[in-house]
Every structure is written in C-alpha cells, then in structure tokens.
Amino acid sequence: MKKILSGTIAAIALIATPAVAQTNQLHYAGTAPIPYTITNPQNAPFPLNVIGIAAGQAGVAAEVGTRYRAQADAPADSETATPTVDVEFALSGTVNRDCSFYAGNNSNARNIDFGVIGVRTGDNENVNSAFEMVGPAEANIDTLTAGCNTNNVVEINKDDIRGLVNLNPGGYDTDEFQANIPYEVTASWTGVALNAQTTGTPQSLNVPTTGNAGQKQQGAWRSRMDIDIVAPAVTNKGLVAGDYTGTTTLTLRAL
Template sequence: MKKFISAALAATAMLGATSAQAQTSQLHYAGGPFTISNPSGIGGAIAAAANEAGMLLGVGTRYTANAGALGNTQTATPTVATAFALTGNVTKDCSFYAGNNGSATAIDFGQIGVRTGNNENVSDAFEMVGPAVAAITSATAGCNFNNSVTLTKLNGNQGLKNAAPGSYDSQQFQANIPYTVQANWTGTPQGTTANGIAQSLTVADTAGTNSVNQGAWRSAFAMAITAPPVNKGLVAGNYSDTLTLTLAAQ
C-alpha cells in the first residue's frame, strides 16, 4: 500500500511538471490495470498510480513524450512601424547686391543746374532748371523669410540739405531739396502663398520713411529717385542726404 501511494504521488508530480513546462506532453499506459492515455484529474492520477505500481511488479508498460522551449521575452509584434523625426535649420537671411565697394553706393547728382542767366525773370532766378534724378538697380535682392522692406531718408522730409547755407532770404530761397523714392521688385505680401507679383514702395517728397511687409521673395530690385524743381531759389553749396534701404527678416 505504501508503494502504491508513493507511485500515485510520483505520477501526480509528473503530470504537474509536464503540463507546466512542456509543449508536447504525452503519457500512455497499456498492459497494466488501466489502459489510459494522458490521464488527468484525481481519477487519472489514481489510474496512473495503479499502472506505476503494476510496472514495479513487472506488469504493463508506459510511454512518455515531452518537448518544450523557452517562450518570448516580450509579446510578439508581427508588424513594427518606427517613425524617425528628421530636423534641420535654415538661417534667416536677406541679401542685396550693392556693388563691389563703397563707391557703388555713392550717388552723385553732380551739378544741380539753376537758372543763372541775367535775362531770367526775377521770380525764376536761381531756381532748378529741371529735376535731379537717379536710377539704381540690383539683379539680386530678397529675404528667405517674412520680412520688411523699408526706405528711410536721414534728413526726413527735408531731403537733400545744404550743410552750410550761410544767410539767406527764406521767403525767396531754400537750402534743401525734397525728393521722392520709388522701389520696385517682384514678391508677395505677408499672409499669402502665391506666385510673386509686382511690388512697390514709395516715400513721397513730404515723407521721411515708408515700409511694407513681405513674404519670402527674391528678384531684381530697382529704385528711382526724383528731386523735382523747387519753387524758390537754391542757396549755393553742397547738398546731401543718406537714403537707407533695409531688408529685415522678421
């Protein structure tokens, strides 16, 4: 009886071990008290124990087959998608080709002609003969981000000023020459994404500065400066101003 109980416990232990670890777990008995395949439960354990006891007495036979392997370390993923975050940076930049040296931006009207004839009517004497004009073009200009285009006269609405005019009758003479500036290029206003169209910016002779906001643009750039004749005589001397074009990425 003791051997029978020991055999039953051994069979139960075998069943538990194989069912916990094996992928294939086969246990078959024949020729003994019970012919049984893969016994389970209490009844199966008792039958297996009886067969094991019979085998100790030389009765019956047994067949076992067990196979197994370690499982996956993590849950299997038949499809894997990995997103790669690609980044880079483009520096904001504005460009304006203004020649190869400082002399390229020194705009000299030369002699601004006035009416010097002694046969001129007194109401016309010493007045400008005609407008002073200048044309400036650059084949390369633009900014690669939202930007502002600004034109600024250093002397404001005074325009070209005589730095040393001496004394004069201010009712009949003046020591400044107002001028207008008009710039033209191809671009697009901020807030739009479209093919570039003609853009312009004007600073009137009565104004000192003007500005317009643009989206990224690149094109040729042209400026026309016009100083129309004034209605008074001009005091002799040197007239000057500084006109600044600013392209500023925002």
C-alpha cells in the same frame, strides 16, 4: 501491439510553432487482464489524471504493459512578441534668420552722385525762372539679390525730410530761393504679405517728397529690388549755389 510503430522507420519531426502548446505526450498500452490503452491521462481532471497514470505505471511494473513518453520544453519569449514595430525619430534643426541685399563690392557703389544739377542760368531767362531747376534729378539703383527668409520689414529712411540739403548756403532771399531739393524714394520687389503663404506678387514702398520714412511688413521673400530716387524740378524758387547732400537708408529687418 505491433502497431505501436507502424512500418520500419519512426520519423520524429522537430518543429517550433508560435502559439502552439509544447509537446507533453504520455501513452500506455497493455494486454492483461484485457487489452487496454491509456492516452495522456495527465490531461484528465483530478483525480482521473492520478488514477490513469497509476494504472499505466502498474501495467508497466507488472510487465503486462508498455509506455510511450514524449516531452519538449523551451523557454518562452523574453517579452511579448511584436510582429510590427514602429520607431519614431524626432528630427530637428535650426535655420538662422537672415536678410540679404547685394549692394556692390565697396562703398563707392553706394555713393549716388547727380553731378551738376542744372538750373536756368541764361541771361535771357525771365526773372521768375532764373536759377530754377532745368528738370528732375533721377537715380535708379537695382540689385538682383535681395530678401529675407522670415517675416520681415522693409524700411526707407531719409536723414532729412527736406531732401538734399545745402548745408552752407550763405545768405539768400527766402522768398525767391531755397537751399534744399525734396526727393521721393520708391522701392519695388516681388514678395508676399506678412504671414502669407502664397505666390509672390509685385510689392512697392514709397516715401514721397513730403515724407521722411516709410516701412512695409512682408513674409519671406527673395527677388530683384529696384530703388528709384526722383527729385522733381524745383520751379517755384531758385536754388542757392553749393553742394547738396542727403542720405537715404534702406533696411531689411527680420521680425
């Protein structure tokens, strides 16, 4: 039985390999009554496993046989191994709804004064033209910063449908004079329709001389905005002397 260890060195390789059974080797060999080997009898079905081990052990006890045994044991994974792990992180945050309109640095920037609104005052004017407006009164307002970051509505509201109004006109012939100057308001910007996800295009909202308010719903937009106020010349009647005032409110309101 010299071949039990072949050569002069026995190398023992220690390995850990996934999904491979742990080592459990049991070998017997002997010479009497005839040369024999018994390899891993513990793996045989019952009762052959018991008989094989008993025979091997009997040879060892009778000093006519030998035994080789190698066993290894290590605890299994604490949980089922997962070669790939996906971890999903739910990210969240909130952006507040906001509308912006740069309207100058103080209230003076928003006081639009037409100055003297010229009327025909010449002595040589025909009576049918006397005291009528010489031409239209116009104002232009523009800001480079306007818009909303959500669905919104652009609104224009006049405080009086009559337009600019002389609140203290005194007495006058209503067939020949009037104490108000109608005006229209047009706002222009670049935006998109409500709920639209597309490239911005020119948009506008107009409140005519005969209108008091208007609105237009929009998706989120940001752009320059121009506001034109035009009071067409009143030519069918003369204007009563005095101060003419009015207020127009532009509102950008998030929906």
